[in-house]
Amino acid sequence: MTTQELKHIDAALPSPLERIVSRFGTFLRSWGPARWKSLAPGLAVAATAAAAALTIASLWPGASTLLIAIIIGVLLRNFVPLPAVLTPGLNYAAKTLLRAGVVLLGYQLLVSDVLSLGPGMILVVVCIVGLGITGTLLVGKWLGIGPTQRLLIACGFSICGAAAVAAVDGVIETKERREVMTAVALVVIFGTLMIPVVPAAAALLGLGNYDAGLWAGGSIHEVAQVVAAGGTIGGAALGIAVIVKLARVLMLAPVMAVISVQRRRSMGASDTARKPPIMPLFVLCFILMMALRASGWLPPVALDWSKTGQNFLLAAAMFALGTGVHVKSLLAVGFRPFVLAAISTVWVAGLALGGVLIFGRPV
Known part of the structure; x- marks a missing residue:
């Protein structure tokens, strides 16, 4: 094949921007009356349950909105017969709304805040994520857990x-x-268990508020859980804990x-069409x-909107996701994922x- 032919083929291929525009157009066209x-x-039903979970969490300090939502879903699935008409919408929520939530999480990040931690703590964050995932994958393999399950756990925890x-x-x-x-669920x-454990352990170790906040942000899984632990520690802990946590999110x-x-x-080569x-x-x-x-184009209130x-x-x-779980099926997972x-x-x-x-500076 000549160079000219290769250039012609390359020119005929859509650019990344063209592919994104094409996919967005296909997405919009798919939302007809039948889809709705x-x-x-x-x-x-998912929106109603989410509103209920948010309300309960606001009335119950320290409660996890996600855990409440999961429990509501599991209870409904196992004690109330859900009609089949709900299945398409619930499947869409379990997949697409999850991704949309991840997208909005990006608006909470300011790279300048992360850089303010200094090169030492930034290196620590990279090690927490990289070594956390690697170590969890190795232990999961040793425990005989499937590759997908251990990857999900490794990334979620790290x-x-x-x-x-x-x-x-x-x-x-x-x-x-x-x-x-x-x-x-894990x-x-x-x-949630880490919310009281980290502040108590930090006190026993004699860590100052600043260092305790660094530890909370580097070790606890969810942003909301980090906020709860940082608030418990008090002082400078909350602000620095959130920054360290968002640095992990940046990864x-x-x-x-x-x-x-x-x-x-x-x-394999035959799977090209399905490759991500x-x-x-x-x-x-x-x-x-x-x-x-x-x-800085949007007003400050946009940050509150994105969090909500x-x-x-x-x-x-x-x-x-909770509505898709049978309690018997979850118990059948066994003890190894919990370990x-x-x-x-x-x-x-x-x-x-x-x-x-190594890199903290107690106050």
Whole structure:
């Protein structure tokens, strides 16, 4: 094939921007009256459950909105016969609304805040995420847990909880929804347990508020859980804990890109049509939301809106995931994922504590 022919073929291929525009156009065209009719019942129920979970969490200090939403979903699934008309909307919520929640999470990030931590703590954050994922994967393999389940747990515990689980699911297209639900449930359970444990352990270790905040942000799974722990510690802990946690969230994009590339390489030539993009669309949107926040184009109130929207979307998605779980099926998962979750929690917390002891500055 000549150079001229190669140039002609290359020119005929759509650019990345053209592919995004094409996909967005296809998405809009798919939302006809029939699509709305099929999704509306399930989405309405998911939205109602999310509103209920947010209300309960606001009345119950320290309660996890995601855990409440999951419990509501599991209870409904196992004690109330759900009509089949709800299935399309619930499936959409469990997948697409999860990704939308991840996208809104990007608006909460300011790269300048992360850089203010200094090169030492930034290196610690990279090690927490990188070594946290690697160690959890190795232990999960040793325990005999499947590759998808241990990857979901590893990223959820090392990066940013349910949002990271959703991001991994969006890249690898998990076929078994029970694995996603198990990872999310473990993140919520063990992260919630860390809320009182980290402040108490920090006091026993004699850490100052600043260092205790660094440790909380580096070790606890969910952003909301970090806020709860940082508030318990008091002083300078809350602000620095959130910054460190958001630095871990910032690692979401490169980690998802690495997972996507590895998945593409693991597929054969015949699977080309099913290969995930190197940068999934929702991860790209996550980065664009970060850029939008940095631009300062939107008013400060937009940050509050994004937080509320993210909590609502993730709560609706957690409820939808909960409706797909039989208690018997969840119990059938066995004890090994729980063991892996416990080990991963201790491992990530140990990495964070080591980094704080080296690079922290007590106040």
